[in-house]
Amino acid sequence: MMGFAHLIFLSTFLSVSMTSETFDAMEGEAFVIKCPRWSSAVKFTWYHTHTKKIIPAEEERSRVFSFKRFLWFLPTSREDSGNYTCDIHFSNNSTKSFNMSVQVHPYKQGVCFPSQIRYPNDTGRGKIVCPTIDNYTNATIIQWYKNCKPLQGQRYFKAEKYIFINNPRKEDDGYYTCRFIYTHKGNVFNVSATRIFISKAKHSPLPPQILFPKDKSVVEVELGAPLALKCQARLGIKKQPIAVVTWDVDNIPVKSLDFSRFHEKNHFFEGHEQEHYRETTLHVTEIRKEDLQANFTCVAVNEMHNTKATVTLQLKAQYGKIYDAYVIYPKSHTNEANFVEYFVYQIMPDILENKCGYKLCIYGRDIYPGEDTASAIEKRMQKSRRLIIVLTRQLINCKEQAYDQHIALYNALIQNDTKVILLEMETIGTYEKLQESLRFVIKQQGTIKWKKQHTVLSQSSNSKFWKQVRYHMPLRLKSSHSADAG
Ligand SMILES: *[C@@H]1O[C@H](CO)[C@@H](O)[C@H](O)[C@H]1NC(C)=O
Ligand SMILES: *[C@@H]1O[C@H](CO)[C@@H](O)[C@H](O)[C@H]1NC(C)=O
Ligand SMILES: *[C@@H]1O[C@H](CO)[C@@H](O)[C@H](O)[C@H]1NC(C)=O
Ligand SMILES: *[C@@H]1O[C@H](CO)[C@@H](O)[C@H](O)[C@H]1NC(C)=O
Ligand SMILES: *[C@@H]1O[C@H](CO)[C@@H](O)[C@H](O)[C@H]1NC(C)=O
Ligand SMILES: *[C@@H]1O[C@H](CO)[C@@H](O)[C@H](O)[C@H]1NC(C)=O
Ligand SMILES: *[C@@H]1O[C@H](CO)[C@@H](O)[C@H](O)[C@H]1NC(C)=O
Numbered sequence: 078m079m080g081f082a083h084l085i086f087l088s089t090f091l092s093v094s095m096t097s098e099t100f101d102a103m104e105g106e107a108f109v110i111k112c113p114r115w116s117s118a119v120k121f122t123w124y125h126t127h128t129k130k131i132i133p134a135e136e137e138r139s140r141v142f143s144f145k146r147f148l149w150f151l152p153t154s155r156e157d158s159g160n161y162t163c164d165i166h167f168s169n170n171s172t173k174s175f176n177m178s179v180q181v182h183p184y185k186q187g188v189c190f191p192s193q194i195r196y197p198n199d200t201g202r203g204k205i206v207c208p209t210i211d212n213y214t215n216a217t218i219i220q221w222y223k224n225c226k227p228l229q230g231q232r233y234f235k236a237e238k239y240i241f242i243n244n245p246r247k248e249d250d251g252y253y254t255c256r257f258i259y260t261h262k263g264n265v266f267n268v269s270a271t272r273i274f275i276s277k278a279k280h281s282p283l284p285p286q287i288l289f290p291k292d293k294s295v296v297e298v299e300l301g302a303p304l305a306l307k308c309q310a311r312l313g314i315k316k317q318p319i320a321v322v323t324w325d326v327d328n329i330p331v332k333s334l335d336f337s338r339f340h341e342k343n344h345f346f347e348g349h350e351q352e353h354y355r356e357t358t359l360h361v362t363e364i365r366k367e368d369l370q371a372n373f374t375c376v377a378v379n380e381m382h383n384t385k386a387t388v389t390l391q392l393k394a395q396y397g398k399i400y401d402a403y404v405i406y407p408k409s410h411t412n413e414a415n416f417v418e419y420f421v422y423q424i425m426p427d428i429l430e431n432k433c434g435y436k437l438c439i440y441g442r443d444i445y446p447g448e449d450t451a452s453a454i455e456k457r458m459q460k461s462r463r464l465i466i467v468l469t470r471q472l473i474n475c476k477e478q479a480y481d482q483h484i485a486l487y488n489a490l491i492q493n494d495t496k497v498i499l500l501e502m503e504t505i506g507t508y509e510k511l512q513e514s515l516r517f518v519i520k521q522q523g524t525i526k527w528k529k530q531h532t533v534l535s536q537s538s539n540s541k542f543w544k545q546v547r548y549h550m551p552l553r554l555k556s557s558h559s560a561d562a563g
Contacts, residue, residue: 090157097160097176101191104184107259108153109212110177112146112163119168121146126160126176148211153181189225190254190271194405198273199253202225203242204380207255208270210238215260216268222254224461234284234381242383243283244314245276280315280353282381287322288354290375292386297393298368304361306388308375312353320345321378324359327371331359338362354513364390399460401551402498404513405483406467408441417469417502420527425465428543435550437465440483454483458495462551465498466515468524473510484512496551499524525549 112121123132123143141150141157145438146165158181158331165173182191196208210216221228234241242249254271259356287310290296298304312320324331324341331341343357359373374387406421421439429435438444438457458464464487475543487497499515499523508516525545537543 097178099178099180099193099195101180101182101193101195102150102153102157103182103189103191103269104155105152105267107213107261108150108179109209110148111212112148112175113166114146115165115167115173116153117167118146118414122164122166122341123148124162124164126162132161145350149260150179151264155181155183157181167475179489187225187258189216189222189269191251194252194271194273194292196270196272198275200275200277200284201245202279202380203249203276203362204239205242205247205253205272205274206239207257208272210255210270212259213257213268216257218255218257218482220256222256223249224251225254228253236382241282242274242280242534244278245274247276248273249276253344280313280317282317282319282327282379283311283352284382285375285377285379285384286311287375287384287386290386290388294386294388295391296388296537298364298390299393300365300366304359304364304390306359306361306373306375307356308359308377308386309354309356310377310384311348312355312377312379314379315353316345317345317353317379319378319380320353321356321376322355322356323376324357325372325374325376328374350472356513398462399436400438400462402429402437402463403458403461404437404463404465404467405487406440407469407471408439415501417467417471420502429546429550433547433550458483461495463498463549464495465500466518467547468499468501468505468511468515470503470505472512472515473505484514487514496549497522498546501526502529 098111098318100108112123117463121143124130125132132141132143134144135149140154141148143149146163148163157179159179161179162175163175163177165175166363167173173301180191182188199300207221210218218235218238221233221235228240232243234243238257240253251274252271252507253274254269256267256269257554259266259268287308289307289309289347296304296306308322308324310322312322314515322343324339326339327336331339337425339359339361341357341359343355345353347352355377357375359375361368361540369390369392372387372389374385376383376385391473403423404425406417408418422442426437426442428438430437440454444453444457466484487495497518499519499522504526505511511519523541527542
């Protein structure tokens with residue numbers, strides 16, 4: 078029985094002595110420690126634990142002073158190492174005491190943090206918060222360091238009080254120090270604080286990027302017509318815990334607007350290398366005059382940051398379409414003769430232009446890579462009645478920039494009023510690895526499949542393949558001179 082009582086006594090004793098917290102500071106920097114917050118506290122007293130010497134409030138030229146529940150060192154000095162107690166006085170005359178131990182680490186060349194790190198480790202997806210900075214009003218971070226070397230590079234996104242490491246890996250583990258300055262009554266002090274980061278990334282955010290619409294772009298509309306505005310953003314690697322893509326109309330969230338006029342629909346999907354995309358479409362049931370004055374802003378948010386893109390509306394110009402079809406195909410990056418290019422440059426123009434009298438716009442023939450591409454493509458796509466998309470196996474797992482750019486434009490601009498014709502030049506089998514928007518169209522309308530044996534007959538506009546293509550092309554009013562009119 079005695080032994081038992083002893084144990085209880087011992088554990089009580091241990092828990093008491095463990096309430097003494099230790100704080101580490103660098104010599105010559107500003108430093109502050111805090112007594113716990115207590116709602117019924119009326120007064121705090123700070124003193125040196127052993128001498129019981131009270132630490133008074135700030136006076137002129139005082140370096141160490143108390144201010145309510147804070148004990149300030151402006152700046153620290155080596156002799157400040159020691160034990161401090163704060164007494165909390167309550168309204169009913171009772172008090173509570175807390176012991177704190179301060180260790181001031183002498184300045185050494187090349188050492189930027191104390192050997193002991195007392196701030197909790199950051200494990201995770203890349204966010205590293207600058208410790209203690211909230212204790213210092215109007216502090217500004219001057220520099221971040223990893224293992225005492227200044228942090229540089231695009232992988233580090235710097236916010237006011239934290240950094241974000243883009244897609245953190247094992248190599249990112251280490252000691253991260255933020256150095257900030259604090260100004261007190263005109264005197265400037267350095268402060269630094271260090272914490273350990275251990276990456277544990279299951280998913281990681283990327284700086285949110287809106288792929289479309291382009292910021293400040295103008296969308297052509299007709300009064301009374303419905304409108305669907307799509308916004309697509311890339312938010313990170315793998316599914317994100319915070320992933321919002323939403324629309325505001327003149328800064329008012331669509332959710333707060335009249336549902337019968339505005340509503341939004343969204344979905345997410347995974348792109349190349351597990352990139353997480355979210356797409357939200359704002360549906361306007363009918364365009365009114367006042368909408369032409371409004372700012373439609375897409376906002377993309379993840380745990381790292383947020384970004385916006387604003388579009389405005391203008392009445393549709395009354396031009397006619399000048400091409401019957403715009404042709405998109407994956408460009409080969411080898412110099413070898415390639416059937417798809419032969420098909421796009423030779424066979425298709427021969428049948429559709431020469432024999433059937435259509436006018437095509439072919440990227441690489443009518444628009445050259447490098448020519449102010451984005452806007453040239455945009456204009457010509459808008460002036461095309463159809464969009465012919467050539468599908469090959471090359472599209473699977475390949476990042477063909479021009480192709481991606483085209484598809485993005487298609488998504489952004491013309492999806493609603495241009496019909497798509499999908500030509501499957503090689504059996505693709507599973508469409509799963511294709512872009513989401515392509516999968517969607519394939520699911521809706523299927524593809525026209527090119528068969529090897531077509532090659533022999535390919536020059537005939539009467540082949541089954543070309544008949545199917547022509548069926549989807551716009552009606553030709555003027556018949557061409559060739560014998561394909563049937
Ligand atoms: C501070 O208190 C601890 C026990 O809590 C003691 O071990 C240490 O020696 C004290 N430090 C000083 C400088 O008195
Ligand atoms: C607290 O102490 C003061 C002076 O010692 C006394 O006047 C007051 O009544 C006390 N209050 C309580 C709630 O005990
Ligand atoms: C604080 O430290 C002093 C001296 O070591 C000790 O007497 C006192 O009990 C401690 N107080 C607390 C609340 O731990
Ligand atoms: C923080 O990380 C260091 C280094 O891996 C480790 O030694 C320490 O125990 C960790 N601290 C906590 C509180 O997890
Ligand atoms: C912090 O900065 C703001 C704006 O610059 C200023 O109004 C305020 O007085 C500053 N506060 C302190 C405590 O310096
Ligand atoms: C703050 O640190 C920088 C860099 O170490 C140093 O150049 C500067 O003199 C320091 N300022 C003060 C007020 O200690
Ligand atoms: C729309 O945005 C522009 C540019 O930011 C701004 O000048 C204009 O006042 C905004 N219009 C409305 C109605 O908020």
